[in-house]
Amino acid sequence: MSVVTPTLEPNPLREGLEQERVPEASCLVIFGASGDLTHRKLLPALYSLAHDGLLPAGQTIVGFARPDYSDDAFRMDIKEACNKYARTRPVDESVWENFAKGLFYVQGTFTDPAAYNRLNAKLKECDNTRGTGGRRIYYLAVPPQFFPTISELLGAEGMVSDPERGGPYTRVIIEKPFGRDLPTAKELNRVAVTTFRERQVFRIDHYLGKETVQNLLVLRFANGIFEPFWNRQYIDHVQLTVAESIGVEKRGGYFDTAGITRDIVQNHMLQLLSLTAMEPPVAFDADAVRDEKVKVLRALREFPRGREEEMAVRGQYTEGSVLGELAPGYRQEESVKPDSKTETFAAVKVFIDNWRWADVPFYIRAGKRLPKRVTDISIQFRPAPYPLFKKLPGVQTQPNVLAIRIQPDEGIALKFDSKVPGPTVRTAPVTMEFRYATSFGAEPPEAYERLLLETMLGDSTLFARRDEVETAWAWLDPLLRAWESDSRPPKPYSAGTWGPQEADDMLERDGRKWRRP
Amino acid sequence: MTENLFERAAAGQVRVDYSAIERTLAEMWLADGTNDQHTVTRAALWNVVAHTETHQHHSHASDILSKAAAAVPQRTIIVRADPKAADEMSSYISANCHLGGEGKRVCSEEIAIVAGGERVRRVPPLVNALLIPDMPVAFWWVGDLPHENAQYVQTLLEPADRLIVDSVHFNDPGDLELVKRVADDSGTAPADLNWIRLEEWRTAAASVFDPPEMRDKLRSLKRVRITANVADESYFGERIESLFFASWLMAMSEAEVDCTFDLRRAENRGLVRVELELEESKATIERDQEKCVLSTTIDGHALNLPDAVTRSKARNIDELIVRVLKQPNRDRLLPKILPVALDLARQKK
Numbered sequence: 001m002s003v004v005t006p007t008l009e010p011n012p013l014r015e016g017l018e019q020e021r022v023p024e025a026s027c028l029v030i031f032g033a034s035g036d037l038t039h040r041k042l043l044p045a046l047y048s049l050a051h052d053g054l055l056p057a058g059q060t061i062v063g064f065a066r067p068d069y070s071d072d073a074f075r076m077d078i079k080e081a082c083n084k085y086a087r088t089r090p091v092d093e094s095v096w097e098n099f100a101k102g103l104f105y106v107q108g109t110f111t112d113p114a115a116y117n118r119l120n121a122k123l124k125e126c127d128n129t130r131g132t133g134g135r136r137i138y139y140l141a142v143p144p145q146f147f148p149t150i151s152e153l154l155g156a157e158g159m160v161s162d163p164e165r166g167g168p169y170t171r172v173i174i175e176k177p178f179g180r181d182l183p184t185a186k187e188l189n190r191v192a193v194t195t196f197r198e199r200q201v202f203r204i205d206h207y208l209g210k211e212t213v214q215n216l217l218v219l220r221f222a223n224g225i226f227e228p229f230w231n232r233q234y235i236d237h238v239q240l241t242v243a244e245s246i247g248v249e250k251r252g253g254y255f256d257t258a259g260i261t262r263d264i265v266q267n268h269m270l271q272l273l274s275l276t277a278m279e280p281p282v283a284f285d286a287d288a289v290r291d292e293k294v295k296v297l298r299a300l301r302e303f304p305r306g307r308e309e310e311m312a313v314r315g316q317y318t319e320g321s322v323l324g325e326l327a328p329g330y331r332q333e334e335s336v337k338p339d340s341k342t343e344t345f346a347a348v349k350v351f352i353d354n355w356r357w358a359d360v361p362f363y364i365r366a367g368k369r370l371p372k373r374v375t376d377i378s379i380q381f382r383p384a385p386y387p388l389f390k391k392l393p394g395v396q397t398q399p400n401v402l403a404i405r406i407q408p409d410e411g412i413a414l415k416f417d418s419k420v421p422g423p424t425v426r427t428a429p430v431t432m433e434f435r436y437a438t439s440f441g442a443e444p445p446e447a448y449e450r451l452l453l454e455t456m457l458g459d460s461t462l463f464a465r466r467d468e469v470e471t472a473w474a475w476l477d478p479l480l481r482a483w484e485s486d487s488r489p490p491k492p493y494s495a496g497t498w499g500p501q502e503a504d505d506m507l508e509r510d511g512r513k514w515r516r517p
Numbered sequence: 518m519t520e521n522l523f524e525r526a527a528a529g530q531v532r533v534d535y536s537a538i539e540r541t542l543a544e545m546w547l548a549d550g551t552n553d554q555h556t557v558t559r560a561a562l563w564n565v566v567a568h569t570e571t572h573q574h575h576s577h578a579s580d581i582l583s584k585a586a587a588a589v590p591q592r593t594i595i596v597r598a599d600p601k602a603a604d605e606m607s608s609y610i611s612a613n614c615h616l617g618g619e620g621k622r623v624c625s626e627e628i629a630i631v632a633g634g635e636r637v638r639r640v641p642p643l644v645n646a647l648l649i650p651d652m653p654v655a656f657w658w659v660g661d662l663p664h665e666n667a668q669y670v671q672t673l674l675e676p677a678d679r680l681i682v683d684s685v686h687f688n689d690p691g692d693l694e695l696v697k698r699v700a701d702d703s704g705t706a707p708a709d710l711n712w713i714r715l716e717e718w719r720t721a722a723a724s725v726f727d728p729p730e731m732r733d734k735l736r737s738l739k740r741v742r743i744t745a746n747v748a749d750e751s752y753f754g755e756r757i758e759s760l761f762f763a764s765w766l767m768a769m770s771e772a773e774v775d776c777t778f779d780l781r782r783a784e785n786r787g788l789v790r791v792e793l794e795l796e797e798s799k800a801t802i803e804r805d806q807e808k809c810v811l812s813t814t815i816d817g818h819a820l821n822l823p824d825a826v827t828r829s830k831a832r833n834i835d836e837l838i839v840r841v842l843k844q845p846n847r848d849r850l851l852p853k854i855l856p857v858a859l860d861l862a863r864q865k866k
Contacts, residue, residue, distance in 0.1 A: 008732055012769045013723035016850040017716065022727050053720055056727050057813070057825035094808035098826040131728050131822045438560045438623050441588045 018053075023456035025058030026135035026169075027123045031110065031150055032142040033063025033074070037175070042141060043078045044086035045448035050099045051088040052445075054453055058130040060102045064119055066109050074105035087446050102130060110146045116157040123159070134161060134168035137455055141175060144188060151195040160195055173202045173455055176267050177258065178464070181480065182473040189466045202455050203464040207268040209447030209454075211436065212410040214462070216275050216377070217284075219404070219412065226402075227280070229381070231356045236382045236399060237510075238362045240272055241517050243370035245322050247495070248344075252335030259342045261314070261480060264366040270297065270472045271464070272406070273362060276377055277352050286461040290468060297471040301351040308482045313491060313502045315345030317369040320495030327369055327495035343483070343490045344368040347503035349510075363507060365514070369495035375406035376517035389427060398429050401515065410444075411435035523548035523557070527612040530629060535608035538647060542610055542626055557614070557622045560590035563842050564654045566644055567595045568673065574659045579627065582657075584835035586625050587615040589842040592649050593627040598640050600666075602633030641672040648676060655842060656705070657681040662692050674705050681841055683710040683834070687754040690862045697855040706847030710837045711757050712854070718762060718788050718802065721811040721827040725793065725800040728822055731815065737796035738770045744790040746783040756780065757858070758787060760865075764857035765850070766793070778865065787832065804829065 014020050028046070030038055049055050063074055079100070082091050106122050108115020126132050138154065140147055151172070154160050161167035172192070179185030192201050207213055220226055229235070242264050248255040255263060274293035281288040303311055318329040330336060330344050345367035352362065381400040389395045401415040413433045420426040436444065454462055491500035498504075498514065507513050522545045525531050533541040546559060565585070567578035575597040582593045593613065609629040617623035628647060632640050648654055656677040663670060674680060680699055687693060696707045726735050741763050747755040756778070763776040781789075785806055793800040798817025805812055813825040830836070 008729055011723055011726050011732060012735065013719065013726055013766075015769070016848065017720055017723060019720060022724070024727070024729055051828065053827055057724055058728070058823045092828070094805070094810040094826065095828060098824070101823065129823070131730070133729065435558075438558050438617055438621075439562055439590065441590075441617075 021457055022054065022056050023059075023453070023458075024135060025056040025060065025130060025132050026137055026456060027060045027062055027126050027132045028137045028139060028452075028456075029062045029064055029119065029123070030139045030141055031064050031146070032140070033105065034065035034067045034069075035141055037141045038063070039078070039081040040085050041446070041448045042139065042452070044082050044084075044089075045446050045452055047078075047082040047086050047091065047096070047099055048088040048446065048449050049453055051086075051092060051095050054449075055099075055456075058102065058132055059456075060104065060126045060130050060132050062119070062122060062126070063103075063105045064108060064115075065105075066107070068107050069105045071104050075100045075103050078103060087443060087449070110142065110150050111153075113153055113156065116153045116159065120157050120159050136161070136168070136170040137173065138170070139173045144174075144177060144179070147174060147188060148191045151191060155195040160200075162197070163200070164197065169200070169458065170196070171200050171202055171455055171458070172196050173204055175204055177262060178203055178267070178469045179473060180258065180262055182470060182477050185469050185473045189470065192466075198466055199460070201466070202451075202460055203466075203469060204451055205267050205271055205464050206447040206451065207271055207406075208462040208464075209449075209451040210406060210410075211444040212404065212406045213272065213275065215412075216272075216404060217289075221280050230379075232358055232360045234381055235360055236380045237360060237512060238276060239378045239380065239515055240269055240276070240362065240364040240376070241378075241514075242269055242272075242366040242375045243373060243498075243517070244368050245370060245373045247317070247327060247330070247369050248333050248336065250334065252333045256336045256340050256342050259314075259346075260344055260366050260368065261346045261476065261483075265346055265348065265364065266472050266476055267464070269364050269366055272375075272377060273350065273364065274468075276379075277357055277362070279356070284461070286459060286463075286465075289461050290465045294465070294467050294471055295354075296352060297468060297475065299352045299354040299357075300475045301353050302475070303479050303482070305478070305482075308479055310506075311349045312479055313345075313347045313500060313506055314343035314483055315347075315367065315493045315500040315503065316340070316342070316490040317344050317367075317495045318492045320369070320497065322369055322371065322496040329495070330369075341489050345370075345490070345493060345499045345503070347499060347506060348479070349506060361510065363512075363514070365499060365503060367493075367499050370498055371496055373408065374517045376515075377404040377406065378402070378515050378517070379404075380512075380515070389425065392425050395425060395427050397427055403515075403517075405517075409435060409437065411437075521548065523612065526610055526626075527614050527624070530609040530611045532607065532609050535606060535630065535643065538608055538610065538628055542628075545610060545612065545626070557624050558617060559625065560623055561592050561625050561649055561652060562589055563591040564648045564652055565591045565593050565657065565838075565842070566648075566654065566673075566677070567593070567657045567659055569595065569597050569659045570599050572597070575629070575631075578657065578659050579629070581835045581838065583613040583627065585838045585842070586613040586627075587623075588836075588839040590623060590625045591842070592625060592647075592652075594644055594647055595627065595629045596640055596644060597629070597631045598637040599633050600637050604634035604636050606630070606632045606636040606639060638669065641669065641675075644673065645676055653678040655679040655681055655708075657838065661686050661688060662695050674699070674703065677705045679708050679841065679847070680705045681708045681710065681838060684757045685711050685754045687757065689753050690859055692754075693757070693855060693859055693862070697852075697859065700852040700855060707851060707855075708841045708844075708848055709761075709851060710834065710841070711754075712761055712848075712851050713837045713840050714758060714787060714832055715762055715765070716840070717811055717827050717830050718791065719765065721802045721813050721825065722766065722791065722793070722800075724813055724825040724827065725802075725815060731798075731822070734795050734798065735770045736772055738766060738772045738774055738793060739796065740775045740777070740792075740794035741766055742777045742779070742790075742792040742794075743788060744779040744781070745788045746786050747780045748782070748786060750780040750782055753862075755786075756862075756865075760858045760861055761854060762788060762791070764854045764861055767861075768853050768857050776861065776865075 106119045163169040274296040278292040347365040350362040379402040403413045417427045418430045493500040569575045614624040743759045791802045809829040811827040
């Protein structure tokens with residue numbers, strides 16, 4: 001019989017404060033503490049949380065990695081990173097002083113049991129000196145091949161406690177990629193649940209930490225006006241674009257084995273798609289929200305075997321120029337094979353076979369070296385049912401578009417037709433705009449800040465669940481296999497353009513075209 | 518005139534006919550678009566009405582709210598109403614602009630209404646007509662609250678969602694009674710800047726009870742000792758910050774608490790040190806003026822908890838007002854604290 005951990009009463013003095021929820025102090029161990037993610041994102045995010053008073057007094061962070069650092073050297077290194085990358089930079093000395101007291105470093109390799117022993121001793125020491133009460137969060141900022149070893153050694157060293165048996169909590173955060181296909185994702189999940197329960201696993205997709213992505217749920221379910229139109233009766237089609245102006249930078253080696261579909265479409269884009277298309281959840285909690293997202297993924301129409309090209313286009317950039325700078329072709333990038341067939345652009349036509357979305361196409365595209373960096377969801381409405389004004393000369397009505405800009409310059413715009421002032425009836429499209437920066441001014445928290453805080457609070461609503469990950473792979477795998485077995489190279493497109501002509505043709509066949517985001 | 522109206526309004530006040538304020542504002546925004554460059558983005562999340570009586574208060578309010586508008590875009594209406602002045606009424610418009618994202622100028626409008634003598638009575642309906650529809654209204658009463666002209670105040674406050682006051686200016690408990698009456702009898706939620714000043718002290722005190730082992734100790738609170746710097750310890754308003762803090766602890770702990778206040782005439786006004794005596798432990802919160810932080814320590818047997826540090830927040834009036842306007846919902850706590858504070862004020866007279 002399982003024993004349920006008693007839940008703490010809320011702190012009454014927190015009522016009405018800006019920081020209404022503060023987690024209990026824990027030891028957060030970062031595996032891969034010498035890496036780029038730790039320096040650019042994780043520690044700066046943790047520092048900003050401390051700066052904003054969102055961390056408890058005893059919060060402890062322990063870096064674990066191969067290089068030999070002292071605690072002080074690690075602190076110096078992290079301070080420099082926070083000064084460079086934290087949202088709340090430059091570092092405030094008085095906040096830093098206290099934050100640094102909770103920063104420690106343990107040297108070791110991921111495969112050395114003795115290192116885990118040293119780590120465990122350090123964590124127990126912190127329980128005594130910093131009031132962390134045995135609570136643990138392990139952040140695996142490491143390539144996925146290390147995940148089995150780390151979780152096995154954590155288990156063997158007795159460093160994982162089971163909250164459902166009355167112990168303090170242990171949580172583990174894992175970074176994408178969650179596998180490279182369905183079998184590897186299943187294997188990763190199998191390994192995870194040998195040491196941790198599913199409730200202890202937090203699969204991070206930083207897109208879900210973005211304010212605008214969360215605002216998508218507020219827009220849809222906190223406003224009465226949108227939901228009645230959010231269906232096949234009023235919506236003609238939906239476009240999702242995740243465009244990057246950069247190439248593969250220093251990730252050429254990894255990217256060349258993955259491609260844009262695994263890197264962006266399988267996770268970020270399918271998250272955006274499921275949040276856009278999901279049914280209202282019964283509650284705003286982790287399981288209710290994720291149940292609805294999974295239903296969307298389960299309803300994705302399979303790719304027609306042998307006719308994948310009708311539904312999907314893959315491309316690869318050749319040399320060109322982006323934002324006025326010359327850009328090399330993909331095959332000329334560092335660590336990329338000169339005959340690589342890896343796609344740097346993907347456009348897919350998706351159908352969600354359910355009552356709400358029957359026959360409404362969702363066109364999704366992601367690409368590198370596109371003209372600009374932008375992530376955008378646009379809901380294109382059907383035209384008015386009766387073309388009253390089209391009968392008048394000189395009148396051209398256009399369908400309404402609700403555009404949700406995820407990044408940069410986050411906001412929402414609604415396009416509609418208006419009469420041009422004058423004696424004759426002429427119409428022109430106008431836009432009603434809401435911009436976060438204009439209305440709310442202050443810079444929103446970084447996605448990692450929100451996601452780290454949610455992990456400490458134990459709320460997994462903004463994290464991917466096992467079945468979400470596996471269902472997404474199950475849908476994409478046949479397309480990836482078809483592309484892999486196709487001897488033809490991806491369609492070329494010049495860097496600085498919106499992808500290959502074939503992507504435009506795919507929409508043109510349906511009488512539509514890509515919106516310029 | 519239309520062509521450069523916007524630039525004139527952005528540079529300073531432009532006198533306008535009070536019966537045509539809205540029309541002139543429309544012309545002002547149109548003036549920006551005449552060259553088709555659309556350099557300016559207009560925004561407003563609130564209607565903020567400041568009520569003043571003197572020229573000095575008027576320019577103070579204008580200065581404060583133009584700074585606040587950079588953080589919370591708003592239509593600002595500043596009323597200077599002096600029944601003792603000569604019968605007259607005039608109005609002015611100006612644009613409050615700041616640089617937003619992507620180098621865009623984000624602007625909102627400020628309207629000033631100056632009324633004297635009998636004309637003061639015409640102010641409430643004029644203000645009412647100038648409010649942007651479907652947008653919340655905050656009313657900032659600059660200075661001491663009026664105990665006379667109830668009808669005038671009531672009419673002015675009718676559309677208000679918030680009443681912003683700063684009780685540091687209150688000269689007796691009657692003013693607090695008035696705020697309590699507004700909270701009890703109207704749909705307007707009071708927001709006291711003196712209460713907002715306590716946010717970081719409340720955060721620091723809350724952090725004492727965040728650790729699981731301290732969570733149930735709040736009910737064992739026995740004694741609170743508050744030390745504060747004030748400009749004049751005999752002035753009632755100067756005591757309210759301390760009173761509020763003690764009242765808040767009493768209300769939230771639901772315990773019989775013995776409160777001691779030590780008010781010292783010194784610079785850097787506000788709370789300096791708070792001691793909370795619990796059954797088996799003691800917590801101390803102390804302001805470190807140099808480091809701009811509040812340090813919290815907990816002492817007690819069987820406890821080994823690290824010190825907490827809370828960043829001190831700015832106490833400028835514009836930033837306090839921004840904090841009020843950034844709270845989307847009415848303050849649930851202040852109405853709970855007010856009666857306790859009034860009782861305590863009577864006891865500690």
